[in-house]
Amino acid sequence: MLFNSLDFAIFLPIVFLLYWFAVQKNLTLQNLLIVTASYIFYGWWDWRFLSLILFSTIIDFSVGKALGKTTKINKRKTLLWISIIVNLGFLGFFKYYNFFIENFIEAFTFFGSDIRISSLNIILPVGISFYTFQTLSYTIDIYRGKLEPTKDFIAFTAFVSFFPQLVAGPIERATLLLPQFYVKRKFDYNKAIDGMRQILWGLFKKVVIADNCALLANEVFNNSHDLNASTLFLGALFFTFQIYGDFSGYSDIAIGISRLFGFNLMKNFAFPYFSRDIAEFWRRWHISLSTWFRDYLYIPLGGSRGSLGSKVRNTFIIFIVSGFWHGANWTFVIWGLLNALYFLPLLLTKNNRNNIEIIGFDRSWPSFKEVLSMFLTFFMTVLAWIFFRAESVRHAMSYILGIFSETIIDKPIFSNMMSFYKAIGLLLIFIIIEWFGRRGEYAISEMKWAKTKTLRWVFYIFLILLLLVFAGKSQDFIYFQF
Template structure:
């Protein structure tokens, strides 16, 4: 069940009515409605993996209590490492086992030892990376005595399985979400209206921008060997906006629909393509994941407290692990490594904490330099996205090489449809709207909100009717 599907358009209003008008007497009944809705939502993907979600929830709930009640330091450590091992073990088996088995087999074959790896014929449970990280942050915070264990199993279950964030985030913290689910929510019309605006704008990003760009990006990447330089450049450009519209659109829809239930989620995107350097980009892109790795990996490794060598080591570890988190393929590791290389000069020059404020442009030379820095950061990001999108590292290098060697900048036709340069105008219009809205959550609210809402819905219906690209990219992670 996708957020942009007809079945979800039926599901969401039903949950909303039951939540506010039928079972709204107590916090417990509200939470029960959301848990049942969340489990049904997840079972629509594959009911067989529902046990994995329930088991993960119970494991972290129980071990969190055992960690808190442990009488000795050794007992705390045993329970802590018990749950960490099982959580990462499940993630490793379902997401990474085949990758390691294949890679090890290829290594042995390269050494002249012919092997045939034993692979698991299982699909990746949707959302496993996200709800695993929810649980991990919870037990780590208990172990470090940052929070107390949650004894109400229903409240904790909702923290883990809350359907707006279940399959693609944002990655919530217990310190932020649990206090909200432990109290009865009261309906707030203004908040609900804000949620509708944000949900619809996220739907525009997904259906109008991401899915439209996906048609062209997929056609180019799937046939890159026959594409000229202009086509390949456009392919990288289209994919950059596809993944941005896809993932930030999902996040906006998650945050928006959550406001319908009186619950605020963490912001996950903050206009990253207006960043002036790669450090700022990572403060604005997938914020919940970046902050998770910062708090639970980078800082425990020593963070920035040691010498430059330690800082460089920790930076590369963070980016490589972040890349590997996205998928079991060397392309994601290469993508993480490239971003670490981008980050390195800023770290060496101690400029990685520059550009903390919202970007502003004026009619002067300094603003021209700022504009160039935004363009260069975006181009570097597009170059890295090629590795993210390619099927192999060799294909990514071949794709980039052909950009410089095919040397033709004429319009090309694809099998399904020709390049439609109106899509570039659509993207530029979207960028202008994003630029104007960069100091707020979404652009629909404010003056003429009803008209803007109607136009957005019309655009979604017009383009969504003919789109056959429904899936979200980050569902595979």
């Protein structure tokens, strides 16, 4: 069930009305309704995979209870490893089995051996990488003593399967989201209005920006061998905005829907394309995943402590693992490796914490130096995204080599030039709104430039009209495949 579908447009109001009018007075019933709605929402794709979520929920709930009853180090480690092996085992099988088999066969074939191992026709469960990491945070934090195990199975099930962020995040920590299922929620009008505003902005990002950019990006990447350099560069640029509008749009919708039900989710994007260096970009892009890897992998490895060699090693591990998390293809590994190489000079010169505040936080416009840094960082990001989008490493390399050719000054060619001009115009509107809203939680959260309520409503109607008039051909959310 997609956020931008008719099915969800019917589903959400029904759940909302039942939640606030039928079961509002009973916390357990509210949580049970969330569980029911979440399982319907997820089962809409393929009901068979509901058993995976339920099994993972039962395992981690049981492990959590067992961890709460013992102080013996060896037993606690055993329990933690049960949770890690079960969760990552499912993830590894469904997501990486065929990848490892195919590469294993290729390696032996290279050395002259004939290995016959059959790959499997495996369907990847939607969102498995997201809910796996979310439930793992529960057992790890209990093991570390940061969280008390819950005795409320319904609340825990609601935490694991919470439908707004179930299939594409944000990846919530048990320490932050689970306690919200223990307390009675009361309808907050202002919170709901803010949620609706963020849903509107998320839909605009997805339906108007991402879906229109997707048509042009797909055309270029699918025919890259026959196109000139300027068209290839624009294709990469359109994908850059497609993936941002698609993924951050999903996060905005998820956070907004959660507010309608009285929940607060973490911020997942903070205007990453206005970053002045790669370190800042990764503090602003997919924040829930970056901080998850930081807290549960990077810091346990030693983080930024220790020798320079260990810092470099840990940095490469975190970026490569992050790339591999995204998919079973060497293109994602190279994408992670490339970002590690981008990050390395900042680490070596100890400049990776230079840009904490958003660019031009206390000014309307950036300095000339900031503009240059921002454009350089953006260009590096565009090149890296080519590996993310390409079908293979060879495809990515030929695509990049095609950009760096003498035809970069030639006129770009698209099958429908009106679609190209339309997308450019919409992107300009989008960038302007993002720039003037960059100090807020999301681009239209504050709108300090709109001095009156009437002006704000005129702007909302303007966005709705853009949604109705310029909605691109519906595309699946990119991160559903992860």
